[in-house]
Amino acid sequence: MASALSDRLGRIVKTMRGQARITEDNVQDMLREVRMALLEADVALPVVRDFIARVKLKALGQEVVGSLTPGQVLVSVVQKELAATMGEVDADGKLKAGASEINLATQPPAVILMAGLQGAGKTTTSAKLARHLIEKRRKKVLTVSADIYRPAAIEQLKTVTAQAGAEWFPSSASDKPVEIALAALDYAKKHYFDVLILDTAGRLGIDEALMAEIAALHAAVNPIETLFVVDAMQGQDAVNTAKAFGAALPLTGIVLTKLDGDSRGGAALSVRAITGVPIKFAGTSEKLDGLEVFDAERHAGRVLGMGDIVALVEEVTKGIDVEAAQKLAGKLKSGDGFDLEDFLAQLGQMKKMGGLGGLIDKLPTQMMGGKAANVGQANMDRAERDMRRMEGIIRSMTPLERRKPELLKASRKRRIAAGAGVQVQEVNRLLNQFEQMQGMMKKMKGGGMMKMMRRMGGAGGLKGLPR
Known part of the structure; x- marks a missing residue:
């Protein structure tokens, strides 16, 4: 949905560039594009109709002010309504803060029941949620599996729970689900756990036995x-699943999984509208830290190709080694050379921040010159492999060679290439890239960075940059 909707809105902004005001006609043109993008994304038809009606009502009352164009105003209205559709709004139509927070306001242990179809990612999400509650809320967490049907489900939860740093309560396929849950609850009370996460059984499809069992639990x-x-890639099927679970259980929240691989994205809009409960979390990767508290405004920005700068800043703040960054800055300021040890450290920092793919995904399409969506997974994978290869080459060097790259003559290059399992040409390519980066670092010394940016401003790139 993200690329389709942002592409269509981008075309509308361009075609409306010469128009002075918002009219019934140009709103209709834009809404036709939005409607098509949402339907292609498998958003449920009733949700699309309601969304389009709200956007039309609000867009026609908007004034075009300042340097904005009618197209930009309409995109702004669409973004606000996307956020309102996926989030919770108050009586004034403003997004409620904290709607995505997990409610733990009860006598411990607070029980969290995970429901959904088989393959939606309940077990992995249970471990991710445990890790989130341990790290963000400082809670003592116990997990238990009541899935007595899926082979190895109990062992899987045991493994991922250990990785998350929580405690696991043993269960067996010969036990009854309700008995497992009550035994785990009793254990959690006696051992002073704050939270008990109950992973339930799923089926490949909705059936009466599943619903009766989970209602009893x-x-x-x-x-x-x-x-x-719910799997974000389910599209229209997610609506039927949401209806069935919403009828059987008093749901309090939604977790969207596999949002990183979502090509259509209709589930986020449809499931929220059908169930009437807030989206609380989004699974953004298979790693245990790949669970984000859902933010409707930020997700709407991603959908419209505006990126997620907030998530990018959080990723950088979490992954960067501040002490190492300050050390490098001091080294450059004093005039000491940027060497291959520093280059290796920068590659390590990039890996901590989720790699190239993780960073580019969060950048606005406009910042990438409209090319972010076209980078392609194959190109991204190649770039990630190149980074790993560079790291391997540098690690095959001695500490002296890293500090003094000028020592690297033919015989040393052959030894390094053999140690890294690459050709000598790869070593030469790395050294060329390093020399380019070294040259850039020299320009940054002594205020050179600001001079360089001001020159870019003079050339029409970054106008108005203060001295």
Whole structure:
């Protein structure tokens, strides 16, 4: 949905560039494009109709002020309505803050029941949620599996729970789900756990036995949170699943999984509208830290190709080694050379921040010159491989060679290439890239960075940059 909708809106902004005001006609043109993009993204038809009606009503009352064009105003209206559709709004139509927070306001242990179809990612999400509650809310977490049907489901939860740093309660395929849940709850009370996460069984499709079992589990443990876990790539099928679970259980929130691989994205809009409960989390990768508290405004920005600068800043803040960055800055300021040890450290920092793919995904399409969506997974994978190859080459050097790259003559290059498992040409290519980066670092010394940016401003790139 993201690329389709942003592409269509981009075309509308261009075609409306010469128009002075918003009219019934140009709103209709734009809404036709939005409607097509949403339907292609598998958003449920009733949700599309309601969304289009709200956008039309609000767009026709908008004034075009300042340097904005009618197209830009309409995109702004679409973004606000996307956020309102995926989030919770108050009586004034403004997004409620904190709607995505997990509610733990109860006598411990707070029970969280995970519901959804098989393959939606409940077990992995249970571990991700445990890690989130440990790291962000400082809670003592216990997990338990009541999935007695899927082979190795209990062992899978045991493994990912250990990786998340939580504690796992043992269960067996010969036990009854309600008995497992009550035993885990009793253990959690006696050992002073703050939270118990109950991973339930799924099926490949909705059936009466599944719904009866999960309703009995809910009645037995009375969870404070009942989270519906749904695969974001399901599209229209997610609507039917949401209806069935919403009828069987008093859902309190939604977790969208596999949002990183979502080509259509209709589930985020449809499921929220159908169930009437907030989207609380989004799974953004297979890693255990790949779970984000859902932010409707930020997700709407991603959908429209505006990127997610907030998430990018968080990623950088979390991954960067501040002490190492300050050390490098001091080294450059004093005039000491940028060497291959520093280059290796920069590659390591990039890996900590999610690699190239993770960073580019969060950049606005406009910042990438409209090319972010066209980078392609194959090109991204190649770039990631190149980074790993460079790291391998540098690690095959001695500490002295890293500090003094000028020592690297033919015989040393052959030894390094053999150690890294590459050709000598790859070593030469790395050294050329390093020399270019070294030259750039020299220009940054002594205020050179600001001079360089001001020259770019003079050339029409960054106008108005202060001295």
